[in-house]
Amino acid sequence: MAAEKQKPQSTHTPWNDPQAVPYIRIENVTKRFGDFTAVDNVSLNIYRGELFSLLGGSGCGKTTLLRMLAGFETPTTGKIYIDGVDMAGIPPYERPTNMMFQSYALFPHMTVEQNVAFGLKQDGVKDAEIKKRVAEILELVKLTQFAKRKPHQLSGGQRQRVALARSLVKQPKLLLLDEPLGALDKKLREATQFELMNIQDRLGITFIVVTHDQEEAMTLSTRIGVMNAGEIAQVGTPQEIYEYPNNEMVADFIGSVNLFEGKIVEDEPGHVLINSAEAGGDIYIDHGISSAPGAKVWVALRPEKIHLSKEDIQQPNNCLKGVVKGIAYMGNLSIYLIQLDSGKQIKVTQQNQLRSAEQLIDWDDRVSLTFHPNSPVALLG
Amino acid sequence: MASDSTSPLRAGGVGKTGITRLMPFSTGLHALLLKLGLSSRNCVILVPYIWLTLFFLVPFFIVLKISFAYMTIAQPPFTHFSETGHLSLNISDSYGRLISDRLYIDSYLNAIKMAAISTVLCLLLGYPMAYGMARAKPSTRNILLMLVILPFWTSFLIRVYAWIGLLKNNGVINNILMAVGVINEPLHMMNTNFAVYLGILYSYLPFMILPLYANLEKMDLSLLEAAADLGCKPLKAFFVITVRLSLPGIVAGAMLVFIPAVGEYVIPELLGGPSTQMIGRTLYNEFFSNRDWPTASAVAIAILILLVVPLAIFQRYQDKQMEAAE
Numbered sequence: 168m169a170a171e172k173q174k175p176q177s178t179h180t181p182w183n184d185p186q187a188v189p190y191i192r193i194e195n196v197t198k199r200f201g202d203f204t205a206v207d208n209v210s211l212n213i214y215r216g217e218l219f220s221l222l223g224g225s226g227c228g229k230t231t232l233l234r235m236l237a238g239f240e241t242p243t244t245g246k247i248y249i250d251g252v253d254m255a256g257i258p259p260y261e262r263p264t265n266m267m268f269q270s271y272a273l274f275p276h277m278t279v280e281q282n283v284a285f286g287l288k289q290d291g292v293k294d295a296e297i298k299k300r301v302a303e304i305l306e307l308v309k310l311t312q313f314a315k316r317k318p319h320q321l322s323g324g325q326r327q328r329v330a331l332a333r334s335l336v337k338q339p340k341l342l343l344l345d346e347p348l349g350a351l352d353k354k355l356r357e358a359t360q361f362e363l364m365n366i367q368d369r370l371g372i373t374f375i376v377v378t379h380d381q382e383e384a385m386t387l388s389t390r391i392g393v394m395n396a397g398e399i400a401q402v403g404t405p406q407e408i409y410e411y412p413n414n415e416m417v418a419d420f421i422g423s424v425n426l427f428e429g430k431i432v433e434d435e436p437g438h439v440l441i442n443s444a445e446a447g448g449d450i451y452i453d454h455g456i457s458s459a460p461g462a463k464v465w466v467a468l469r470p471e472k473i474h475l476s477k478e479d480i481q482q483p484n485n486c487l488k489g490v491v492k493g494i495a496y497m498g499n500l501s502i503y504l505i506q507l508d509s510g511k512q513i514k515v516t517q518q519n520q521l522r523s524a525e526q527l528i529d530w531d532d533r534v535s536l537t538f539h540p541n542s543p544v545a546l547l548g
Numbered sequence: 549m550a551s552d553s554t555s556p557l558r559a560g561g562v563g564k565t566g567i568t569r570l571m572p573f574s575t576g577l578h579a580l581l582l583k584l585g586l587s588s589r590n591c592v593i594l595v596p597y598i599w600l601t602l603f604f605l606v607p608f609f610i611v612l613k614i615s616f617a618y619m620t621i622a623q624p625p626f627t628h629f630s631e632t633g634h635l636s637l638n639i640s641d642s643y644g645r646l647i648s649d650r651l652y653i654d655s656y657l658n659a660i661k662m663a664a665i666s667t668v669l670c671l672l673l674g675y676p677m678a679y680g681m682a683r684a685k686p687s688t689r690n691i692l693l694m695l696v697i698l699p700f701w702t703s704f705l706i707r708v709y710a711w712i713g714l715l716k717n718n719g720v721i722n723n724i725l726m727a728v729g730v731i732n733e734p735l736h737m738m739n740t741n742f743a744v745y746l747g748i749l750y751s752y753l754p755f756m757i758l759p760l761y762a763n764l765e766k767m768d769l770s771l772l773e774a775a776a777d778l779g780c781k782p783l784k785a786f787f788v789i790t791v792r793l794s795l796p797g798i799v800a801g802a803m804l805v806f807i808p809a810v811g812e813y814v815i816p817e818l819l820g821g822p823s824t825q826m827i828g829r830t831l832y833n834e835f836f837s838n839r840d841w842p843t844a845s846a847v848a849i850a851i852l853i854l855l856v857v858p859l860a861i862f863q864r865y866q867d868k869q870m871e872a873a874e
Contacts (some may be wrong), residue, residue, distance in 0.1 A: 237777060266774075274774070506571070
């Protein structure tokens with residue numbers, strides 16, 4: 168696991184502390200629908216106060232896993248424990264979890280206030296207490312002046328906050344959020360992300376967020392579980408997942424990446440040397456991986472970690488040559504499409520430190536691509 | 549389109565502008581219709597309105613007129629307003645009788661009572677059926693829907709007649725029960741209120757099921773999950789969410805059953821006994837047996853007013869509610 172590579176010791180990383188007791192334990196959970204395996208032997212430990220994201224493309228099983236935590240689906244095999252209690256046979260209405268639905272699922276015939284109060288009413292909380300807690304939570308999500316409105320009289324962003332308030336008001340042990348920001352436009356989504364983190368921080372509730380948006384997962388999460396075809400591909404902090412993806416799929420899914428196929432030439436504890444015909448040269452990586460020389464590997468290299476130069480740089484490794492085939496100007500940075508001498512096209516991003524008028528590299532320029540030995544990641548195929 | 553607010557075409561309204569834009573050529577007829585304020589869309593709507601005016605509104609006014617006339621032995625058997633040279637309106641004979649003679653009030657109240665009970669029975673039987681259909685697999689759903697509609701392929705009258713064969717003393721049901729040995733002498737079912745209820749329930753059940761099914765089928769099931777997630781047990785969620793949200797369907801179904809059931813003539817006539825006095829039957833007797841057209845017309849007008857006015861008010865209220873719910 169990637170977590171073993173980096174060991175920043177602090178109280179905020181209970182997953183690195185062998186003494187810490189996980190709050191939610193998912194043990195070998197499998198869910199099959201007929202012949203289709205939606206969730207395949209997933210085991211996860213999630214700690215109190217975490218904001219954990221389940222990230223993956225559509226059909227990867229992330230929502231099914233969430234629905235099993237809420238109790239809407241029963242695992243075919245495996246166990247789920249919340250705060251030490253086995254959830255098998257416990258129906259949704261008796262679980263210490265609340266869910267924020269992707270469609271929000273607000274009751275259309277009730278006002279905002281009634282929607283939020285619904286959960287407390289089911290628990291037989293006294294009217295005065297309900298009133299107080301609803302008012303508090305509406306204050307928190309800044310909806311106080313909309314309390315008497317019906318859902319259809321609200322904007323998408325407001326509805327999303329009602330759904331959040333409704334799931335938070337019972338102060339569940341675990342809050343499950345299914346694509347919570349999916350229906351919002353980009354600006355609102357960014358603002359809401361920080362609001363969500365703020366609220367989570369203040370209430371200290373454990374969140375599990377399902378999302379297909381890697382940017383959202385990176386911003387929000389303490390840790391991310393990347394899912395693929397029903398399995399957990401990697402679990403780690405956003406930084407670990409981005410910098411040390413442990414397989415091709417994760418590297419490709421999180422952010423943008425260039426992948427080169429290659430063969431290991433030297434494999435020492437301190438470094439590896441990989442020869443890649445696809446890259447058109449040798450790649451030197453300053454951290455070792457354990458494998459035999461001659462083994463086939465993938466080298467993942469992030470576009471922003473490559474330096475472009477028009478000079479014809481000569482160095483024995485970590486230096487590729489190519490021709491600029493396209494430039495996409497994004498404002499703060501530019502994306503260059505480079506055709507390497509081997510014929511492979513790769514992406515390189517460069518900060519636009521100068522104004523575009525002074526842009527040095529142009530279409531069809533011949534360029535040298537260099538990168539630090541720390542930048543590439545070798546992935547065993 | 550929104551930018552050219554200075555265009556003279558805008559004066560005619562957005563809808564008309566849209567249509568004129570779609571049809572750049574203006575034929576002579578089209579231009580004429582437009583001058584009269586009739587866009588193509590309005591023309592299409594006009595056809596059913598003309599139909600309803602000719603075959604509903606005009607006859608309604610004829611009936612209204614007859615209800616104020618005097619009965620005479622003539623052809624047709626009522627007087628005209630200006631026969632004697634001055635306007636003669638008769639209210640005491642027709643409308644007066646509706647109040648003074650208990651027969652009319654009683655049969656009206658009885659009709660309402662029987663229609664109301666039938667509506668409740670239809671709802672109690674139809675709701676679980678519609679619910680089952682709406683929650684069935686999509687492939688099964690169409691078959692079930694087909695089965696509900698299937699009886700319409702046979703004439704309503706024939707289906708009611710068939711019940712006579714089933715219910716009469718030497719009918720199918722009694723014969724089977726006696727052959728099996730459950731009963732020794734035939735049950736008296738024909739010509740009773742029981743038979744009328746059975747007939748109405750049987751005939752009008754699809755009218756209850758179809759609007760309920762349409763409503764329940766499009767319900768967002770994640771609302772029930774949300775309710776369960778918030779701690780609501782399934783049975784309570786059924787009443788607080790499912791039934792509450794299907795109210796428009798319940799009201800639509802209830803109206804489709806209740807309104808025609810109040811004026812029902814065929815079922816009480818064929819299956820009911822002499823004690824089953826419903827307003828439709830009274831009206832028929834007034835018209836054909838007594839040949840008292842003014843009183844029969846007054847009965848018809850009274851049914852209409854007593855049914856339509858409260859229903860129209862209720863519908864308005866319901867519309868507001870539905871608007872709020874969506």
